[in-house]
Structure formats: structure tokens, C-alpha cells
Amino acid sequence: MKRKMIMIIALLLLASLLTAFTICIDPGHQEKANLSQEQIAPGSKETKAKVSIGTKGVSTGIPEYVFNLELSFILRDRLQEEGFNVFMTRERHDVDISNIERAEFANSxxxxxxxRIHANYSSDPSLKGTMLLIPSSTATYTAPIYEESRRAAEKIMASLREIEGITSLGIRVREDMTGFNWSKVPVLIFEAGFMSNPEEDVLLASQDYREALVEAIVSGVVDYFLSRR
Ligand SMILES: [Zn+2]
Incomplete structure (x- = not known):
């Protein structure tokens, strides 16, 4: 009985520690691409489409934007259960929110x-595995968020590697992501796997695998915030 009370108090304390933190989830893409252009970084002459169309499951036919939102809902619910304050950039498919706007939403x-939740594509159908993308340490606009983004990614990658049979492609730095370059808060992209790989596409559609991925993200996120305090 006493032990149970202590457990409950410990859980409540943990939840109240985590309530102090706000997490933004950005389910990548949307129903219709918006190919009009926006600057890839503040002051840059280079532009990219506001929102690209994303990929599609080679076996399941599931569009990436659908997968991204479904996984994001599972993640949102689990993070809320842990006590986090969670916001999503979109909760529907029929939106039109550019990558700059998504970054600015997280900033605001x-x-x-x-x-940011995505699934991957490759012209090589044998390529599979999960990957985390983070902003660059050298670009002036992302230098201030690099360190924390990397630390969060390392914690998440460590717990993803515990999923049995998973292929981990590690953490990659990207300078060409509009959604990173406009972000003033630590940010990462979770690339769940390759929808261009016939087996991994089927796996990504399974509820069990989705829940395993989400559990790994949540445990990495909890580790990150507890170690940050
Ligand atoms: Zn994507």
C-alpha cells in the first residue's frame, strides 16, 4: 500500500515536471501540394515549394500525408498522457500551411x-530504415537551435534502436529544410521509414509498429527533458 502511494506520488511529480514543457507536432505535408515558392531561409535567394506532395506507399497506396497525421495523433495522445502540453500544426488533411508557417507556429x-513527422522515399526499393534529421550548426539562423535539436534527436534515436529488427539510419544534418531554417525552437524530423520499400511500407501501416515507434519517440523525449533540467 505504502509502496503504491509512493509510486503514485512519483508519477504525479514526473507528470508535473513534464507539464512545464510544450511540444509542437508537425504532421508533414497536406492533401494538396502548394507549389508556390517561399524562401528556404531568412534572407536567402533560394526558394522551395511551400508544401511538397510527399510520397505514397508502394504496397499500401497510403499517401504520406495520411500516414503522417495518423502517427501524429498517436504521438500527441501519448505525449499528453505523459503530461506534456502538445500543439499540432494541422489536425486535418485539407489545410494549406507552408513550411515557413509551420515553423512560425512552433515559434509562436x-x-x-x-x-516533424514524415515518411521517406527512395528510387532504390531495397532501402529501408528510420532516420532523424536535424538543423545545421554552421548556418547562422539554425546555430542557436543546433545543440538542443541534436540532444533530443540522440535520445530519440537511442530508444528507436531498441525496437527489435529495426534498421536505424542515424541522425543527418540538413541545411536545406525550410521548416528548420525558420525555426527558433529546437526541431527535428522523424523519418519513420521508407514507403518506397514494399515490406517497410506494409510495416508502417500496422498499428503495432506505429505504436512501437511512438513509444520509442516518447521515451526519448522524456529522457531528453528530464536530462535537460
Ligand atoms: Zn515528407
């Missing part, structure tokens, strides 16, 4: 971490 929420 003063998110402690922004997790």
Missing part, C-alpha cells in the same frame, strides 16, 4: 521542441 507557441 514557444515550443520547447518541435517534432
Amino acid at each position: 507557441m514557444a515550443a520547447d521542441l518541435c517534432i
Whole structure:
């Protein structure tokens, strides 16, 4: 009985520690691409489409934007259960929110971490595995968020590697992501796997695998915030 009370108090304390943190989830893409252009970084002459169309499951036919939102809902619910304050850039498919706008939304929420959910594509159908993308340490606009973005990514990658049979492609730095370059808060992209790989596409559609991925992200995120205090 006493032990149970202590457990409950410990859980409540943990939840109240985590309530202090705000997480933004950005489910990548949307129903219709918006190919009009926006600057890839503040002051840059280079532009990219506001929102690209994303990929599609080679076996399941599931569009990436559908997968991204479904996984994001599971992640949102689990993070809320842990006590985090969670916002999403979209909760529907029929929206039109550019990558700059998504970054600015996370900035305006003063998110402690922004997790962008995507699935991958390759012209090589044998390529599979999960990957985390983070902003660059050298670009002036992302230098201030590099360190925390990397630390969060390392914690998440460590717990993803514990999923049995998973292929981990590690953490990659990217300078060409509009959604990174406009972010003022730590940010990363979770690339769940390759929808161009016939087996991994089927796996990504399974509820069990989705829940395993989400559990790994949540445990990495909890580790990150507990170690940050
Ligand atoms: Zn994508």
C-alpha cells in the first residue's frame, strides 16, 4: 500500500515536471501540394515549394500525408498522457500551411521542441530504415537551435534502436529544410521509414509498429527533458 502511494506520488511529480514543457507536432505535408515558392531561409535567394506532395506507399497506396497525421495523433495522445502540453500544426488533411508557417507556429507557441513527422522515399526499393534529421550548426539562423535539436534527436534515436529488427539510419544534418531554417525552437524530423520499400511500407501501416515507434519517440523525449533540467 505504502509502496503504491509512493509510486503514485512519483508519477504525479514526473507528470508535473513534464507539464512545464510544450511540444509542437508537425504532421508533414497536406492533401494538396502548394507549389508556390517561399524562401528556404531568412534572407536567402533560394526558394522551395511551400508544401511538397510527399510520397505514397508502394504496397499500401497510403499517401504520406495520411500516414503522417495518423502517427501524429498517436504521438500527441501519448505525449499528453505523459503530461506534456502538445500543439499540432494541422489536425486535418485539407489545410494549406507552408513550411515557413509551420515553423512560425512552433515559434509562436514557444515550443520547447518541435517534432516533424514524415515518411521517406527512395528510387532504390531495397532501402529501408528510420532516420532523424536535424538543423545545421554552421548556418547562422539554425546555430542557436543546433545543440538542443541534436540532444533530443540522440535520445530519440537511442530508444528507436531498441525496437527489435529495426534498421536505424542515424541522425543527418540538413541545411536545406525550410521548416528548420525558420525555426527558433529546437526541431527535428522523424523519418519513420521508407514507403518506397514494399515490406517497410506494409510495416508502417500496422498499428503495432506505429505504436512501437511512438513509444520509442516518447521515451526519448522524456529522457531528453528530464536530462535537460
Ligand atoms: Zn515528407
